Amino acid sequence: MKSIKKITYSTTQLTWLVALRVLIGWYFLYEGMVKLTNPNWSGVAYLLDSEGFLKGFYISLASNPFILKTVDFLNIWGLITIGLGLILGAFSRIAIIAGIILMGLYYFSHPPFIGLKYSLPMEGSYLFVNKILIELAALVVLFVFPTSKEIGLDRFIFSNKKK
Amino acid sequence: MENNKENNTNQKSSESKKIKRRDVIKGLATIPVLGAFVYGWYKKQNFDRLLKQAIQEDINLDAVNPVINKNISKGNQIRIGIIGCGSRGRSLLRAAGFVHPEIIDNWKEEALKNKADKRYHDYLEQEDLNLVVNGVCDVFDINAEKGQEAASNLNREGSGGKMGAKPRRYGIYKELLAANNIDAVIIASPDHWHGTMTIEAAKSGKHVYSEKPMTWTVPETYKVVKAVKENNIVFQLGHQNRQNESYFKAKEAIKKNILGKINLIEVTTNRNSPNGAWVYNIPEEAGPGNIDWKQFIGPAPYHDFSLKRFFRWRCWWDYSTGLSGDLFTHEYDAMNQILGLGIPDSAVSSGGIYYFKDGRTVPDVLQMAFEYPDRNFSLVYSASLASNKKRGRVIMGHDAYMEVGEDLKIYVDTGSTKYKKKLDEGIIDPSLPMYSFTPGMKQVDAITSPTEQYFAGRGLLYTYRGGKRVNTTHLHIKDWIDCIRDGTQPSCNIDMGFEEAMTAHMGTIAYRENRKVFWDSDKQEIV
Numbered sequence: 001m002k003s004i005k006k007i008t009y010s011t012t013q014l015t016w017l018v019a020l021r022v023l024i025g026w027y028f029l030y031e032g033m034v035k036l037t038n039p040n041w042s043g044v045a046y047l048l049d050s051e052g053f054l055k056g057f058y059i060s061l062a063s064n065p066f067i068l069k070t071v072d073f074l075n076i077w078g079l080i081t082i083g084l085g086l087i088l089g090a091f092s093r094i095a096i097i098a099g100i101i102l103m104g105l106y107y108f109s110h111p112p113f114i115g116l117k118y119s120l121p122m123e124g125s126y127l128f129v130n131k132i133l134i135e136l137a138a139l140v141v142l143f144v145f146p147t148s149k150e151i152g153l154d155r156f157i158f159s160n161k162k163k
Numbered sequence: 164m165e166n167n168k169e170n171n172t173n174q175k176s177s178e179s180k181k182i183k184r185r186d187v188i189k190g191l192a193t194i195p196v197l198g199a200f201v202y203g204w205y206k207k208q209n210f211d212r213l214l215k216q217a218i219q220e221d222i223n224l225d226a227v228n229p230v231i232n233k234n235i236s237k238g239n240q241i242r243i244g245i246i247g248c249g250s251r252g253r254s255l256l257r258a259a260g261f262v263h264p265e266i267i268d269n270w271k272e273e274a275l276k277n278k279a280d281k282r283y284h285d286y287l288e289q290e291d292l293n294l295v296v297n298g299v300c301d302v303f304d305i306n307a308e309k310g311q312e313a314a315s316n317l318n319r320e321g322s323g324g325k326m327g328a329k330p331r332r333y334g335i336y337k338e339l340l341a342a343n344n345i346d347a348v349i350i351a352s353p354d355h356w357h358g359t360m361t362i363e364a365a366k367s368g369k370h371v372y373s374e375k376p377m378t379w380t381v382p383e384t385y386k387v388v389k390a391v392k393e394n395n396i397v398f399q400l401g402h403q404n405r406q407n408e409s410y411f412k413a414k415e416a417i418k419k420n421i422l423g424k425i426n427l428i429e430v431t432t433n434r435n436s437p438n439g440a441w442v443y444n445i446p447e448e449a450g451p452g453n454i455d456w457k458q459f460i461g462p463a464p465y466h467d468f469s470l471k472r473f474f475r476w477r478c479w480w481d482y483s484t485g486l487s488g489d490l491f492t493h494e495y496d497a498m499n500q501i502l503g504l505g506i507p508d509s510a511v512s513s514g515g516i517y518y519f520k521d522g523r524t525v526p527d528v529l530q531m532a533f534e535y536p537d538r539n540f541s542l543v544y545s546a547s548l549a550s551n552k553k554r555g556r557v558i559m560g561h562d563a564y565m566e567v568g569e570d571l572k573i574y575v576d577t578g579s580t581k582y583k584k585k586l587d588e589g590i591i592d593p594s595l596p597m598y599s600f601t602p603g604m605k606q607v608d609a610i611t612s613p614t615e616q617y618f619a620g621r622g623l624l625y626t627y628r629g630g631k632r633v634n635t636t637h638l639h640i641k642d643w644i645d646c647i648r649d650g651t652q653p654s655c656n657i658d659m660g661f662e663e664a665m666t667a668h669m670g671t672i673a674y675r676e677n678r679k680v681f682w683d684s685d686k687q688e689i690v
Contacts, residue, residue, distance in 0.1 A: 018192075022193055025196075026200060030204075033204065056278075059277075084197075087193055087196050087197055087200070088193060088197065089190075089193055150189060151189050151192045151193060152190065152192075152193060155186060155190035156186075
């Protein structure tokens, strides 16, 4: 991983990597804000609709009101802080890792595997790969090609280490 | 040299300033994006708010869940008896607080397998109505025993738990009605007994909760009304859907004329299983030795002993009221509650025995059309016992239509006059509900996300919200008990029962006599 830090980008490379980071951040932030401001929102239906080999795990999250509340809270504030982290380039490494974990949790709740059916309507057609998986991969790309110490608040936050 | 040095340091400091400035710009470069986000968020919120306001101007339904039941169950203990402990009778006992221990065993087992199965948990949460069962009656020994076992389960325990004393079993229902340690009776016998038993119970001063339909024949309907009113008892007819919160909202929406001129109401029954078509299992141990056949027949025409007729009595006119009495009555009562229908002016009907050719005499496919010329609308019922195609329950107006189920949805009609401007401006999307209500949701919302709408439609959303799933039959029995305690009238009282029974009879007569049937409102007679 050390070698990653030494990568120097051309302006075009840097611009598009930052654009990708900011766009994904926006997407997270908006999803989080919508959930935060909707008093009726809860992940319960999504969790109960889970399929695949982790189905039991997701349903158990939904069956206990206290755990459900915690999951909802973590989900909402996770989305918002990850979104802010990516847009501002603040603590990006942690934000990206958290984002990858969250996307992984989403993916395995509704994996587009053969034979699995969901009540939740899909807005496209998917086999193994869906938008969540692509977003997850995009986050991995951002992890491998970090930009926040170039463009972002991490430039200040980690300035000592840099020098 | 010194000058050179100075120049050098000057150059360096200006360079480092430049670097610092560049540093700052690079560090803060993406902050404007956040500004754009805040601006976009503000614009979007404003847009949604205006949209919601524009729609709510038309709807003007408040966002509060209706308050339905009083809370006076803590009064004196009420002593009940039950006549008919078949599956419906036992579920009424369960709703009253007396569950058979085997059911608890089963719920516990299922909850272990599936954590989302909350039936056991929910049942323990069900309010204690402060009742005691002092008498149980059934003409089939095994059902009577099961009824006794359920009634003695005072602590909602599973098998092996601590039970109370078993209530007395009465072989003859009249003896139960004469018992002086019983205040109120639940009647869950076959249809051909409802009227007779209600009349006798009323005459003995017992309050009555009767399963639907209220009566089996037209003449006894008048007698039931007379007996209930003369003896001043609290009578509740078993249309438990009366307690459904969405019906209260539907009524409110109708009152506010959101639908415009209502012209057609469509209600349906869609079932597709032997059980749904009343082909129930016949227990192996059942036989003439443990069934009081003579008492079962009662007011019905005589027939030799038949297990099929005993356990699947809904399939024969001799004991049943068919689709009209058994299933249409629920639909009618829902609409009567929401629209205050009353008895229709006329009825026609058609149908046949098209799928279940098992010797039954009642149709398995049935259509009935009822006319309300004074209100300028028709009520149409269509039923199939051999297709699960869900057709729902729809009230159609010129400006909007309403789908009433466990939840409530109102869609604007594309040809609406009232909403034309908003349709043209794109403020209202006719493919999405203009208003939706799901019981138990914290807030009623005119606009929700498509996903939310989808789940709401399947009744998935509110199941665990607020932590409670409410059983409507329990609420309906509670309504009856509360009224016994404070001497008021329950929601599905004798007047509602009269309208329900007469409307259902009109449909049945129209079918069986193959003619158009009219209601003479002056004489209060079917002609």
